[in-house]
Amino acid sequence: MAITSANQLELLQTAEAVAREKMIEPELVIEAMEDSLARAAKSRYGAEMDIRVKIDRKTGNATFTRARTVVTDEELENYQSQFTPDQAKTYFEPSRDGRGTWWRDGTRLDDFSGAPQPGDVFEEVVPPVDLGRIAAQSAKQVILQRVREAERDRQYEEFKDRAGTIINGIVKREEYGNIIVDVGRGEAILRRNEKIGRESYRPNDRIRTYIKDVRRETRGPQIFLSRTDPQFMAELFKMEVPEIYDGIIDIKAVARDPGSRAKIAVISYDSSIDPVGACVGMRGSRVQAVVGELQGEKIDIIPWNEDQATFLVNALQPAEVSKVVFDEEAGKIEVVVPDEQLSLAIGRRGQNVRLASQLTGLDIDILTEEEESKRRQAEFNARTQLFMEALDLDEFFAQLLVAEGFTDLEEVAYVEQDELLSIDGVDEDTARELQARARDVLEARAKAALDNARELGAEDSLIEFEGLTPQMVEALAKDGVKTLEDFATCADWELAGGWTTVNGQRVKDEGLLEPFEVSLEEAQTMVMTARVMLGWVDPTELDGGDDPDADAEADGAEGGTDEEAGA
Template sequence: MSTQLFDAIDYLAREKGIDKEILLEALEAALISAYKKNFKSATNVRVELNEETGKMAVFSRKNVVEEVEDHQQEISIQEAKEINPNYEIDDVVEVEVTPKDFGRIAAQAAKQVVTQRVREAERGVIFSEYSDREDDVMTGIIQRKDARYVYVHLGKIEAKLAEAEQMPTEEYNVHDRIKVYVTKVENTSKGPQIYISRSHPGLLKRLFEMEVPEIYDGIVEIKSVAREAGDRSKVSVYAPDPDIDPVGSCVGQKGQRVQAIVNELKGEKIDVVQWSDDPTVYVSNALSPSKVISVLVNEEEKATTVIVPDYQLSLAIGKRGQNARLAAKLTGWKIDIKSETEAREEGLLVEEDEAYSDNEESLFE
């Protein structure tokens, strides 16, 4: 066997980023398989490769026994000692059985097996590279699309953007460059599969981390994200340092930071609100941009009744209930919104001149 085969293995290892030992093991397996198939041998054999000379040798391996029952697997102690006097019972004798024309036959068999192993190793390399990108944002180029998927090229692999993960307000054109959120990476029988999304809340969170240095550095924390992709989202943020304005950090000077994210999401409206461990404050903030008069809290049911000025009722609820729905999803609290007039009629709102210091939970008893 010429050194060209070993040169080819060196080349594949460098170009494909595959461990050379994996390819050599594949080659050995291919040669053993070719020997057994073409020479109808059931003998246990070993292949020895010499990279320096480019040569190979096939050795038959037989167990040394007192009395031979299987001539293909065993050799008598007498025969073994003729080869080497030092052999004992249960030793393994290796005898070279390399056929003269084995190089040509082996090369043909090796090509198919090595190609298969190269493909498998490539898949392993790709999976290892992309498995670390789960829950991360990647930039890709749209290659094509059909009725079910948009196919996005992510460097070494093509990912499918399912219809359910697309933004309903977004148009996807071939050759467009887009950012996608990697939801899952799997190593399947067909190779690595990457599942991506444009509608996942994680995309919004990662975009803020990319755009706002204070979030990336851990100075500002994103506590929660509620999103109706393509339409509107709410993000709650918090800064442990009271001297830092978390909302202002995310919005940026003249709204530049949040606007960059809005542009990436093709005009999706984003409300950035301040997180609080006080549900009355947190729920009130979450209903931005509407004004809130009072928030009544039921801790046991994790529910709130929010009272807003009459003229703010529709704004607080939002179009098709969206603002209230997103606020509830953001805070994790049930939210029931009532107008000021309705609250007074139900006795939920005291007069302004009365002391408002009673426990708010009692209103639910």
């Protein structure tokens, strides 16, 4: 195929036709043509030559040129596309038989008063090539490849900022349970695990989905859709409730069991507007529109509250809650409900409590009033027995101490005496005797723990470390921590305990000193103090709070490592 004037006249028309069909810029198609013609010409003139093609944007005429770049003597590698400044002097003139043009920094050179400089480019017109069948086919492949790349880039740029929004499409086909959806200027995929369970689609069905992710991959941009994502429901409410779209009402959290039930927490920034009522709409019109799109999924609309306990009570609706006990350190919460409300609070197959847990981000334990009463009674009896045995008290007096809020011997031994005197029937002599007995018991226990720790091999460096009680030293020695060096290598969460997420479930990591109620911050301080004492850490580096070891300790505070968590 020769590049004739007739062929050249068709180039612009072809570029425009392809650009319209693929919805890309005509300039990209012309550049692809230039590149393809240049590659084809190289196969005829020589692969080492730098052949360039320029297509006139008005006439469609293709000009073939050979480019040679000026380089230093040391950089000269390719004699076909490079030459030295001395070699270039021969060509350094305004025109060489009317075919040569000099360029410097992308600008045509008109001043030839100096000498050629490295980086200057000399372009020399060469005759158009006569493309053979193979060369023409190769040029066609280059054009198609460049057009495909441009089409993919256009598609990615169009959809990358639409992630997190709802889109309407038409079902094209089903592949292995996955739905391929036509979304206008491209195709997207709705995986089978992102479909609501009982949904089925046929070709040409209209479908509304949520753009979950847009990725640039080797085979082109991949658009992943979802109908099960919690944010799909949030976006549907935004479309149905003008107050949400305007920002008057905000969706704070969403939890879904797709196709079955969902909970959504909302808050109003205008005291005159009820967030729940606005989302429900007149006679339930707004919420029913969302329910219809989600194939009958039941939706509980819950008022959000900054107080976690209050929010949880709302989240467990329609069940009634008697009491909430919150454990901040463990991130868990205990909910006490009337006996007849237990099944309602838990829900079918645990659905209600599971959704409430997702909504609040808390681990929830549900107890009946009877179960909580039995547990409180068991704790009361255990503390009573402790005081009876340790302080040699009768049952009535021991129960009196527990009823007044005393939980262990340390409180009795070191509390202000006035607090003991406030108990009915306790005078100064009785108070002094109680405290003396408690201190004797504690001292005896400390001595026994210390002796046992020494037998286990605990060294004085650990025993004398400030902040560790004899019982703590004993617990450490039982686990093989016997020296100050051993202690300094411990992570803070190994001492204070923490939580690790394994397969989506929070698992408790027991700390060596957790029974002694050592907090994470206290563990961090003790470990860092030990490292300073051993000379491992310069104390001046700690003033700025930028110690990397401390940061590493804090990172592990939530529990074990990623490997331990099975991440």
